[in-house]
Amino acid sequence: MFATVERSIPIAVVAPIGRLDALNAPGLRARCDAIMTEGTTRIVIDLGAVIFLDSAGLAAMVGALKRARASGGDVKLAMPHDPAVLRILELTRFDRVFDIREDAEVAVASFASKHGRRAGR
């Protein structure tokens, strides 16, 4: 359910597909852990293809964020296309926790620009 793109520069994009819930959030957690264990601490989680997000999915993303920031990196999100998923991010104020960009490409590019603007919302 995950598509991962490793890049020549140390940024990884993880793209969960479908449901990101209690049943498969451990998969996201494991994928992010593996990426960071390999030394990449800048990660984009692309929510573009996520159609259901629950509190376990949120927890997995926060876990990745904390580990990345503790290592000097960061986790950014690419905007979900599903309005219900976006609403969950807003209800839980995750839109204030994460740097959320329009899409994965913009999120990746923003790592190179410390002064890049966040997605207007």
Added chain:
Amino acid sequence: MTLIALSDREPYIPAERTIPATLKALGELGGHTRAFVFSCATHDAEATAGALELAVHEIGVNIVRHAYDSQGGWLSIAYRIEGDDLVVTLTDAGRPFEPEDAVEPDPDQPTEGGYGLFLVAQLVDDLTYTRTRDRNRWELRVGRTGRRAAAG
């Protein structure tokens, strides 16, 4: 996958069912919850269905993980229409709910858990928990014509 036929006239009230308290078993509830809302809701059914589906899911996960500590058990779910409200009730025989299990998210200090019940409270109009003898009972209620809180 569960396919559910919908009537144009009659509300679809899923039969009360008891399922194993496992994350996998919770998966079968989403289709019934959505079908229930789509057959009854009169306004913005998509948003109401999504909200109630997630709320039921979160309560189910809470039962699996906290009431039973992921050691197995059962939960039952029942749907009904009460006036202008769509009502879902989940019952289990696990340990009682502890209010400190619920955490309000703090954007300045995000934690790796505890968002479930906060989320449910945001998604439904009324959330009620009662403990009677050795049973936990959760009742979720949303307005048939759209979430009342959302209209305010």
